[in-house]
Amino acid sequence: MTKTFEIDGKKIPYEEGQTIMQAASAAGVYIAHLCHNPQFTPHGSCKLCTVKVNGRNCSACTFPASEGQNVTNVSKELNEDREKITQMLFVEGNHFCPSCEKTGNCQLQAVAYHLNMTDNHYPHFFENREVDASHPDVMIDHNRCIFCTLCVRASEEVDGKNVFAISGRGIDKRLIVNSKSGLLKDSELDGNDCAAHICPTGAILIKRTGYSVPIGQRIYDHAHIDAVALASEGEVHDL
C-alpha cells in the first residue's frame, strides 16, 4: 500500500522522506512558492508555500509529508495571506515591472498574477539599492532581490563556487558577492553558471538577452505559473 495524505480533499501518494511540496508537485498539485526549486535544498523562507497541516501553518517546502495528514492548500484565507506576503516583497524592494527586463518571465510577478494581486497595499520602503553591472555577462540589480537564496544555493550546490551569500540582519539584509572588491566581475561567476540563471526575479540578469523575446510573448503573459511550475520544475529556468 502506498502511503497517502490529503491536500484539499485529494489523496496524495508520497514516499517516506518527501516534503509536502515534493509529493504535491509529483501529484500535479501546485503550491505557490518563490524560494523553492526542487533542484536545491529547501530553504523555507519566502513563506508563500504555507499550507495548513492538520490546522497548523507549515511551510510545504520543508515540512515532511506523513500518513493521513490533512493539508489545506487553497482557501480564501491562505490565498489572501499569500497575496499579502507577496505585497510585502513588492514594497520591500523596488519592483518597477515596466522597466524590468524580466517582466513577463518573472516568478514574483507571476505569483502576484496567480493571487489576483492588483496593488502593493503597504507603504513602500523605497530603499536605495545598488546595481552591479561590472561583470561582462551578468548583472545584479539589488532593487529586485527577494532573498530567496536560489543563487546562493545554485552557486554552492551546483556550481561549487560560493559566489553569493545573503548578509546582514532583518530589513537590512543584502545579497553579497564573494570577491575581494565585492564586485561581480572579480568573482568566480561565469555567465554559464547555474547561479546566473536561477533568479526568479530580475535581480540577476544575463546581459544582452533582455529583449530577445518581446513583451507580450513571454512565459507568464499567457501561461499561469501553476501550470508552468508543474511542467517545468526540475529544470533550470531561462537556460
Next chain:
Amino acid sequence: MHNYILQIAQENDFQSTRLLKILHAIQKRYFYIPDNAIEVLAEQLQLPRTHIQNVVAFYSFFHTQSSGKYTILISDSITDLMLGKSDLMSYFEQKLKVDIGSVRADGLVSLNNTSCTGMCDQGPAGLVNGYALTHLTKPRIDQIVNYVNRETPLAQWDSDLFRVDDNIVKPDLLLNEKPLHGHAITSTLTRGLSETLAEIELSGLRGRGGAGYTTAWKWKFCREENATQRYIICNADEGEPGTFKDRVLLNSYADSVFEGMTVAAAIVGATQGFLYLRGEYVHLLDKLEAVLEARRVSNLLGSNILQNGFDFDIEICLGAGAYICGEESALIESLEGKAGIPRNRPPYPVTQGYLGKPTVVNNVETYVAAANIAVHGGAWFADKGTSKSKGTKILSISGDCKARGIYEYAFGTTVKTILADCGAIDVLGVQVGGPSGVFISNDEFERKIAFEDLATGGSFIIFNHTRSILDVVHNFSHFFAHESCGFCTPCRVGTSLLKKQVDKIVEGHGSAGDIVALEELCQVIKNYSHCGLGQTAANPVLSSLERYPEIYQAMLKKISYEPGFDLDKSLETARRMANRDDAAAHLAQVEN
C-alpha cells in the same frame, strides 16, 4: 595585523565554529573588524569571505568601521526608558559631543542605543566596550565622559560604575539552596542515571525559557538517539527585555548551573557542553571561566569525573548582540560560528542539533532546578506549584514598584500577590513574559503565573497609571523590527511595516482604517513567521488592542485617511532650494 589574526586563528585551532570568539578578539584589538582581517580569516578558517562578512553584519556588536576606542551603548529597554533614559541619553550626547549613532570626529568614542542589557533592576543601564554600566545618572555620566576624554583605560575606571547587584528579594525553593559542588553528580551516580531521569520526570520540570517543554522528555529523546556524540547546551542568551534572572543565577549559582549540565551530560551521554552567554553579560565571563577551572581542579569536570568513568567539559561561547539567538536552533547556528538564523523544524535539536548531533538545549534556570532535583528527588520539587506547572519560577521584576529584583514563586501564585510583595501601587498593567509575552490589565490580577495561565520566561514589567500603553507598544515594535533576523518574509518585512504602522498611530496620523490595517498586518506576521520571534512580534499590539481598544480609538482622527509620512516635510528640500516659504510652498497633512 596578519600575524595577529594568524595567532588568534591558531589559538582557536582554526575552527570555524569559534568564529564569534575570534571576531570578538579582533574587535577588542582594532575596535572593528577590518576587511583585511576578514580576508586573512577566510583563508585560515577555509571559509568563504562572505560567510564571515555575513556574521559580522548580522551581530549588532561587530562593526566594519571603527566605533571608537570607547563604544558606549545605552539600553533602549522600556524599563530603562521608564527610569529616565531619554534625558540621560541627550545629556550624554551633549557632554560627549557626539550624535547618537555616530563616532565622534576625533574617532575616540561612539554613542548608540542597544536592546535591553538585562539590568532592568538597576538601570538606566548601558555598556562600554561590552561591559555593563548600571545606575546611570548625570554625575555618573560626567564621570564617564571625563574618563573617555582623558583616555583612561577601562580597568582604571571607578569600579562602582560597573557594580552589578543580584537584588534577590524573595528566594524560595531554588534560591535558598547553596550552589552545588558535586552533590548532584554524586547523587545522580549513586541513584543511577535512569533512576535520576525518572526523578526529573517525576518532578514535572518544564523548560524555564518560557516554552515549557518537559525537560525529562527532552533528555530522554536525546539519550535514545543513535549517535556517537551528543551535546549539552545551556541557553544563557537572556535577551527578552525585562529579564535578568539568568544573570543572577550565573553570578551566584554558577556551580549549580554547571552541575545541572553535568547531570544532563551523564544522563544523555554527552561529553561536551556549551554555555552560550549573551554578549551583554561579558562582565561575567572571567568569573564563570574561573568557576569552570575550579570544577576541573575538583574533578567535577574533565576526564573521569569523580572517578566514575565519564568525561564532560564545558566551553563558554559569547554572543554578540542578537536577541534571536535565544531561539534554540538559532543559538546552535551561532555556536557553529554562523549568523543566528533559526533552522527549519523538524528535525529538532534533540535529534539533529549542534553539528547535526543530538543536543539538549535548556535554560540556565532549568539546569539549576535539575541539579537540585538530582539531589533532593522529584517529589521535593513537585510538591510546589500546580498540577500542570510544578515547582517554582524565578521572576525578574522591574518597572514601577518599590523593590525591583529577583523573586521566586511557586507556580500558581497570583499577579496580585506578586504586586503586593514588590510594593507596586496604582498599577495600570503588567507585561508578563517580556515583549513576546502578554500585557495584562488591572482587571486580570487574579491570574496566575503558570504554564496553563500566564506562561513566562521570567520577565515581569510593572506599569503604573502614569505610563502610556502606546509608548510601550511603540518601544516593543521597534525592538522586534531591530531584532528580526530577516530570514522569512512575514517577519523581515512585516516587523518593519508594523513599526511604521504603530509609529503612524502613536504619532497621531492614524485614521479609522489604520486600526484594521494594523490588526491585519499583525495576523500575517503572527501566523506565517518562521519562528517564535515573528510569531510573537505582534503580541504587544494584539494584546493591547484587545484590552484597550479605546486608547487606540482616541488616537485616531475622524477622517477617512491620512498619509503615513509627513507631507509638508517632504517639501522641505524643494522649499529650501527654491528659497520659498509662501503658502503654496506648504501642504497640510490633512485637507481642511
Next chain:
Amino acid sequence: MTSKKVKVATVSLAGCFGCHMSFLDLDERLVDLVEHVQFDRSPLTDIEHCSDDCDIGLIEGGVCNSENVHVLREFRKNCKILVAVGACAINGGLPAMRNHISLEDCLNEAYMDGIGIENPQIPNDIELPLLLDKVYPLHEVVKIDYFLPGCPPSADVFWAFLTDLLAGREPELPYELIHFD
C-alpha cells in the same frame, strides 16, 4: 436623462498620459460607454474642477509634487469611487525611480550642474508646484478603492472594470487582464 448617467472624472498626475491613451483604445466601445457615462473633470473635457457628485475618479500617475496632492484630494473629496490606474498610480512607477536619488541631487542635476545648462538656477516662481522628496503611490496619500494595474492597463481592463461597476457588480479582473507591464 443626463442626470442618470454615471459621472466619471479622470486626471493624470505624475504620469505620461499613456493610461489615458489606452483608455481611448476602447475605440467604438466608447460610444457604448457614453450612453451610460458622462465625463466630468478630465483632459477629455477640459473641465477644470470636479463636480461634487462624481461617481468614479480614474487617476493616472503617482504623486510627485504639491499640486498632485491638491488634485488628488479634490478627486477623493468629490468622487464616490477612486481608482488608481496604471503602474505609476499604484507604486509610483517610472517617476519613482528617482526615489533612490535625493531630491537635492535631482534638482542640481536638472537645473544647476547638468551638461549644457546656461544661467543655472532652481525655478522658484510661486506658480510652480514644489516637488515632494519622493514620488508616492496614490494609496499612500489618500484612500483608494480600486487598482487597475498595467503600464498601461489595456482598454479591455478599463472595459471590464467599468462594465462591472456600471452593472452593479463587484469589479474583478480575470487573470488574463492582470499585468504589471
